[in-house]
Amino acid sequence: MRRLLRDRRGAFGALVLVAVIACATLAPLVTSGDPNRQHDIVATRFLPPLAIDAFGAFHPLGTDRFGRDVWTRLVYGARISMGVGVLAVLLSVTLGLAVGAVAGYWRGPVPVALLGVTDFALAVPRVVLLLLLAALWRPSTALVVIVLGLTGWMSVARLVHGEVRALAARPFVAGAAALGARRLRILVRHILPNALTPVIVAAALGVGNAISLEAGLSYLGLGVQPPTPSWGNMIASGRDTLVNAPWVATAPGLALVLVVVACTLLGDAVRDALEPGAVTRPPAT
Amino acid sequence: MLAALWRRLLTGFAVVLGVVTLTFFLLHLAPGDPVELLLGPTASPEQLAAQRTALGLDRALPVQFAAWLGRFARGDWGTSIGKGQPVRAVIGTAWPATVRLVGLSLLLSYVIGIAIGAVQGARSGSRTDTALSVVTVTLFALPGYWLGLMLVMVFTYWARALPAFGAAGFDADFLTGWARLADQLRHLALPLATLTLIGAPGAARFVRGAMIDVAAQPFVMTARAKGLTPVQVATRHILRNALTPVVTLLGLSLPALFSGAVFVEAVFAWPGVGRVLVEAVQARDYPVVMAATAVSAALVVAGNLLADVLAAWLDPRIGRRAA
Numbered sequence: 001m002r003r004l005l006r007d008r009r010g011a012f013g014a015l016v017l018v019a020v021i022a023c024a025t026l027a028p029l030v031t032s033g034d035p036n037r038q039h040d041i042v043a044t045r046f047l048p049p050l051a052i053d054a055f056g057a058f059h060p061l062g063t064d065r066f067g068r069d070v071w072t073r074l075v076y077g078a079r080i081s082m083g084v085g086v087l088a089v090l091l092s093v094t095l096g097l098a099v100g101a102v103a104g105y106w107r108g109p110v111p112v113a114l115l116g117v118t119d120f121a122l123a124v125p126r127v128v129l130l131l132l133l134a135a136l137w138r139p140s141t142a143l144v145v146i147v148l149g150l151t152g153w154m155s156v157a158r159l160v161h162g163e164v165r166a167l168a169a170r171p172f173v174a175g176a177a178a179l180g181a182r183r184l185r186i187l188v189r190h191i192l193p194n195a196l197t198p199v200i201v202a203a204a205l206g207v208g209n210a211i212s213l214e215a216g217l218s219y220l221g222l223g224v225q226p227p228t229p230s231w232g233n234m235i236a237s238g239r240d241t242l243v244n245a246p247w248v249a250t251a252p253g254l255a256l257v258l259v260v261v262a263c264t265l266l267g268d269a270v271r272d273a274l275e276p277g278a279v280t281r282p283p284a285t
Numbered sequence: 286m287l288a289a290l291w292r293r294l295l296t297g298f299a300v301v302l303g304v305v306t307l308t309f310f311l312l313h314l315a316p317g318d319p320v321e322l323l324l325g326p327t328a329s330p331e332q333l334a335a336q337r338t339a340l341g342l343d344r345a346l347p348v349q350f351a352a353w354l355g356r357f358a359r360g361d362w363g364t365s366i367g368k369g370q371p372v373r374a375v376i377g378t379a380w381p382a383t384v385r386l387v388g389l390s391l392l393l394s395y396v397i398g399i400a401i402g403a404v405q406g407a408r409s410g411s412r413t414d415t416a417l418s419v420v421t422v423t424l425f426a427l428p429g430y431w432l433g434l435m436l437v438m439v440f441t442y443w444a445r446a447l448p449a450f451g452a453a454g455f456d457a458d459f460l461t462g463w464a465r466l467a468d469q470l471r472h473l474a475l476p477l478a479t480l481t482l483i484g485a486p487g488a489a490r491f492v493r494g495a496m497i498d499v500a501a502q503p504f505v506m507t508a509r510a511k512g513l514t515p516v517q518v519a520t521r522h523i524l525r526n527a528l529t530p531v532v533t534l535l536g537l538s539l540p541a542l543f544s545g546a547v548f549v550e551a552v553f554a555w556p557g558v559g560r561v562l563v564e565a566v567q568a569r570d571y572p573v574v575m576a577a578t579a580v581s582a583a584l585v586v587a588g589n590l591l592a593d594v595l596a597a598w599l600d601p602r603i604g605r606r607a608a
Contacts, residue, residue, distance in 0.1 A: 123300045123586065124307075127544030128562065128578055132308060135566040136315030212428045216548050219430050220563060235431055242438050249438075253431040260426035 010269030016262035020255075024078040031069070032057060035076035036227045038067050046245045062247045064237065070251050077229035077252060082259070084145055084224070085211035091149025093203050096156025097192070103157070104164030105187050115161065122154045130213065134222040141230075144223050148210050156202055163195035201271045208263030215256055231256050293593060297586040304582040305575065309350050312571055323366060340366065353575065363572035367565070372576045375561060380580055383557035386473070387546050390480035395535060397481065398488025399528070405489065406496025406527070407519040414493075421486035429545045433479040433552035440475060447474050450554040476553045480545055484538075491534050495527035502526075529599050536592025539585050558584075 023030055039055055045067040051059050053067075061070040099118060103111040133147040167173065168191060176186045211231070217223035218232025219239075226233050231252040238249025320336045321328070328336075337343045341352065356363065362372040401421065405414045441449040448471055499505065500523050508522045509515075547559030554560070558577055565573035 120300060120303050123589070124304050124582065127547045127559075128304070128308075128581055130544075131547070131563060131566050132311050132574075132578075135563075136311065208426065212426075215428055216430060219548065220551060235434070239434055242434060243442050246438055249431070249434055253428070253435065256428060256431065257423065257426050260428075261423055264422055264426060 007269040007273065009265040010273065013262040013264075013266030013269060016258055017266065020078055020259055020262075021082065023075050024082055027075045027079060031072040031075050035073045035229050036068060037072075046241070048245075049247050061251045062245070064234075064245065064248045065241055070234075070248060073229040073234060074231075074251055074255055077231050077234055078255070080141065080224055080228060080230040081211050081214060081232070081256070084141065084148070084214045084230070085207045087145045088148035088152065088210040088214070089203050089206040091145065092152035092206065093156050093199060095149065095153035097160055097199065099153065100157040100160025101164055101187060101192060101195075104161040105168060105183075105191065114157075118154050118157045118161075121151075122158070126151050130217060131220075131222070134217050139222050139225055141224050141228070144214055144217060147217075148213055152206060152210065156199060156206075159198045159202055160195055163198060164191055167191045167194050197271075197274045200274075201267045204263050204267035204270060208260035211263075212256060212260055215252075290594070293590055297590055300586055301579060301582045305354075305579050306350070308575060308578045309353070310346065312569075312574060313346055313349070353572075357575070357579070362576050365565075365570055365573045367568045367570040367573070372572045375573055376558065376576050376580055379556060379558045379561045379577075380584075382555060383546060383550070383559060384584070386476055386480065386550075386555060386557060387542055389473070390477050390484055390546075391535070391539075391542060393477070393481045394484030395488050395531075398485040399492050399524075399531065401485065401489040402492025403496065403519070403524050405493040406500070406523070407515075409493070409497050409500075417489070418493075421489045424482055425486040425490065427483055428548075429479055429483055430548040430552045432482060433475070433549055436475050436479060437552070448472050449475060451556065476549050476555050479549050479552075480542070483545060484542060487538065488531065488534070492527060492531055495530050496523050499523045499526045529596055532592055532596040532599060535595075536589040539588040539592075543581060543585055 039053070039057075045063055045065050047053055047059050047063040047067075049060060049062040049070075051062060053059065053063070057069070059069050059071065061074065063069055064073070099114050103114040103118070105111075129151050130147055133150070134143065137143055164187075173186060173190060176190050177183075181190075214223055214230065215232030215235060218230050219236045221233075221236065223232050224230035226237065234252040235249050235256075238245070238247075238252070241248055320333055320340070320342065324332060324336060334343070341349060344352075353363070360373075362376070364370070365372055365375055368375065401417060405417050408414050437449040440447045451472060496519075505518060505522055508518045513522075543559070546557065547563065549555065550557045550559040551563055558581055561573060562577040562581065564570075565577060
């Protein structure tokens with residue numbers, strides 16, 4: 001942990017994420033209230049950043065076409081976007097761990113079939129699946145989480161599969177078996193904890209990726225539905241007002257980039273801190 | 286080598302078949318009815334039923350699937366439910382646009398990315414390296430559609446220099462020779478820049494890592510010991526060996542690049558397969574969705590296969606191991 005924070009990348013990533021999460025959880029305290037509040041639309045729409053409207057309210061990032069405060073929506077949008085990202089990754093990591101562990105630890109037709117499914121799913125263009133799943137059912141926040149989770153588990157499964165196979169051949173596993181531990185217990189208590197490092201790194205990178213994909217789906221109108229603010233649908237709504245109110249699309253985009261960079265740097269730093277010899281690789285989508 | 290290639294071709298074919306099967310059943314099991322979308326809310330139940338029979342949508346799903354597969358294999362891709370055009374015409378005009386965009390950005394991304402990564406890898410730990418790392422990590426994090434919007438804002442609305450929509454101007458049919466080419470290039474500029482600005486950093490990060498890995502190996506020390514200059518060692522010994530995994534990555538990054546292209550095509554109204562797919566999914570245009578999915582899956586599988594062959598050619602050890 002200390003090594004992680006001494007790494008400048010790790011410290012920066014952690015700082016950004018802590019700040020964003022703090023803002024999101026303490027949203028009512030750092031903003032002026034309801035993200036959907038509209039005063040007088042005509043008088044308060046398209047106010048530039050740092051403007052004070054006719055009612056005396058201060059808008060640090062300006063207002064959108066409905067006169068809603070962009071900063072407030074950004075902070076409440078962080079709740080949705082971060083929440084979707086984290087939940088989706090939790091789902092895909094759980095699935096990936098289960099599939100990878102079973103496929104790596106047991107022998108027989110089931111693991112072979114699981115590996116086959118994994119490779120097949122890896123070869124499918126993810127966005128095609130995303131589009132199909134997200135467009136065919138009524139769009140909702142829960143659907144986005146499920147869709148992102150169901151299309152993101154394969155790389156984790158591959159990682160875990162490799163780790164588990166390598167670890168299962170190590171002497172301490174034979175030792176545990178000699179002590180009379182059952183196979184499931186060996187897997188859960190002895191092998192999986194040792195296989196977690198690459199999973200944590202993949203999860204850190206995955207959160208950034210999921211947030212950015214959520215935004216992509218919302219941008220196409222298939223993700224989180226307005227008026228609930230998410231960074232993606234904020235960018236989408238700012239698209240039409242790019243000429244007279246560029247801040248509406250710019251602010252959520254910058255927030256998104258900041259969070260994704262923070263996730264990437266934190267992931268890199270965690271890997272270097274836990275296994276100094278490893279190579280730096282970009283994530284496979 | 287040849288046997289391995291055949292095996293890969295077979296698996297590739299199986300993947301495309303699997304994708305198509307999955308798509309078919311997902312499409313038909315999901316709520317939403319193309320006939321209702323087509324005929325509108327005023328259609329009577331009899332009209333709906335007649336249209337369903339005409340389109341063959343009233344038969345059992347496996348029967349429909351088998352029929353579709355048979356026709357598709359014989360080259361009869363059906364007619365678009367929404368547009369009334371033959372699906373082959375819809376896809377036929379779309380896929381060259383996507384291949385042009387994705388192919389060019391792939392080429393540019395890797396040329397630029399390998400150059401940046403090679404500079405970083407050769408001087409890892411230096412200030413240049415750190416500065417370039419900051420740039421690549423940031424660019425790599427940019428979502429394509431947002432970067433696209435920002436480029437549109439700067440180059441179209443503020444500078445008024447480049448067009449933001451479509452693949453050709455309204456007057457394209459009247460242009461000839463150089464003027465036509467210039468018009469196409471101007472329309473290509475922003476979408477291509479968007480994909481390349483995101484693609485190149487990914488390649489650069491990977492090349493940097495691979496070069497640092499290779500630089501730690503004993504044969505590099507040998508090369509230095511026999512008096513080769515640092516540039517010779519970096520280019521001929523380290524970079525050459527670092528490029529093999531890069532070629533494999535090229536194949537693996539195709540699905541991601543294609544995903545990026547779907548969003549970027551939506552932003553720039555680029556008339557490619559991605560945009561056809563998005564529109565068809567929203568309109569429940571079954572035949573078009575099926576064909577677009579099959580074509581995009583086939584493109585991705587073919588790209589992966591090409592990358593594998595290229596990697597085996599660069600590093601003969603791979604071919605022997607696989608065979």
